Amino acid sequence: MRTIQLQLPASIITGAGVINDLANDRNIVASQNLLFLTAAPLESMLQPVVDTLKANHTLQVIVYDFPGEPTFDLIRELLDQLTVQPDCVIGTGGGSVLDCAKLLAALCSRTQTPEEVVGMQLVKPRTTRLICIPTTAGTGSEMSPNAIFLDTASQAKSAVISKELVPDAAYLDPELTFGLPARLTAETGMDALSHCIEAYTNINAHPMIDLYALEGIRLIAANLLRAVKAGDDTNARSALLLGSMYGGICLGPVNTAAVHALSYGLGGKYHISHGLANAILLPSVMEFNAPASPDRHAEVARALGAVGSTNEALIRNGINLLRQLAIDCGIPQRLGEIGITQDAIPELVEIAMKVTRLLNNNPRKVSAEDASAIYQQLI
């Protein structure tokens, strides 16, 4: 068993209504100056929480209308808005909000610029506490060392990956996700599912992480459609938050692979939502990868709910289940349906082939021709 470092939030608090106990969090109790970062559509829902934090702390609230993928310009703008250096940053929102909160907590001491921390483990020890509260399920950003930003110039994505970005506490409150529209529930859920599947079939897969990956697949596969159909189904929403959290745990020590590499250009260049891009790519990449690790893909299929007497049957049934789940959740099946045409492919391939950090994790080598064929099949 190879060496592995699991960096997790020291506190993971889950359950309906746990957000109401936020003011008693040890990170908040130990802090004076709080920064509460969230997105405009969540503001009214979070007002009661903000009010309880105000009672005993100096609180700065930044409500931002996050425009798709966050950028370093946005981080600089947010840093400029800080009236005082916070002791604790609280991010509440989807992946963009959480990624921004994570980077703000790392950079608000002004010892490094965003550009200086792009890459692996370049963030200096963080002295500001950090709490992440997801309102989607999701990116799993509340668990991971990753924060992803769009490079405005190149339209590519920049990844900041550091154990310093793992929050000190994560609150998983299903009631905060009740209001997430069906389409976003579906897309973010498929993103979480892809984290788990890409970790389990990863060449760097590890037994400790397999545990989370398989449980995440089971939870999301069994509950995504229920949450899409009934947004206030507490059990389904709880299961998705757990599944997304498990997907987030996978990101640190194992990470994703070809699905995420191939989605880079779709997000960066064409502003297709991250979850949607991954959802469309996932079944085709699984078909491409399965021959390279049939046992692992058969196990994924089982966790998706498939049965079958051979690996081949299991895998076929598993991928069919996945496609049907996407259809039932209203997710487009083809890139063509979301405006990507044939002439986009060369540039998409070019962007994807640069993401060697993720392609190197893939169980089957992906050549430029392979990538092109996968996109082609999905037009």
Add this chain to the structure above:
Amino acid sequence: MRTIQLQLPASIITGAGVINDLANDRNIVASQNLLFLTAAPLESMLQPVVDTLKANHTLQVIVYDFPGEPTFDLIRELLDQLTVQPDCVIGTGGGSVLDCAKLLAALCSRTQTPEEVVGMQLVKPRTTRLICIPTTAGTGSEMSPNAIFLDTASQAKSAVISKELVPDAAYLDPELTFGLPARLTAETGMDALSHCIEAYTNINAHPMIDLYALEGIRLIAANLLRAVKAGDDTNARSALLLGSMYGGICLGPVNTAAVHALSYGLGGKYHISHGLANAILLPSVMEFNAPASPDRHAEVARALGAVGSTNEALIRNGINLLRQLAIDCGIPQRLGEIGITQDAIPELVEIAMKVTRLLNNNPRKVSAEDASAIYQQLI
């Protein structure tokens, strides 16, 4: 899904040889004064690690010949030995060493006495960093909020339970457990197994914890005999450390039940090792409990490796497997074999019935008569 708080070490580092990287741990890098606590038999094995810590830090090493269950007198004695208040306590050893290290880290600021922290969540915020490195698999103390001490006067056990006792980092290095004799490997392994089984069949069982409990059962059942037979089997030792860690995760949010309650008097009064007491009690308590939650006990049996077409068959086969595993590992089957006679039963029952904290977790109500019958059956 009920609300749950998972408090875990922010860093969990696993793998053969990871101890050699201890000096680079962020908790150590951020500290000046280190306290390294260990047990006499481990001293020479740990000398190289101690030497690397000395290079950049003021290091106090306390090597103690831990005499069975630790006491508060011992804690006071260790506190008196401190030449300087440490910024970081590193405990390396079995459950007694780790429990002492945890309490030292909590109390070395001298704001509370050991007696003041007995009970639930009474420890004030800990400012001293804490790293736990188990050399048994085991108590899972490296993951849990629990530290257990013997009350010298009453011969009963006192539990200090606080999230402040959860370490900041845990290192799971299988090579540190190579030297553990077969008998101790077997007994501590059965203890870890009982943590997992008692959490999964607990009335406070929770899906998040079930994940760890079942994986712990699978890992320990499949690897305990291998490690007992070949102490230097890295894969088996790694699996046991993981299983023990998962058992430790179970202790915080769910905890144990009747097996541990019934073992209190055996440990406190008769100084039977904790693992041995639990190992002898476990199959009989499972037989007693199974009718109250057959589905859960059948799942435990499956994780133990049993097959069967009905719950009853599965449970019977599972308990038989467990008894056979204990026999193969050289563990006595009866209390009579370890010197406990019939006339001890009334007092054992009296001590056990006071451990309501754990008895209340049990899937089946345990009356004094029930407890007496279980002991009786094992004489």
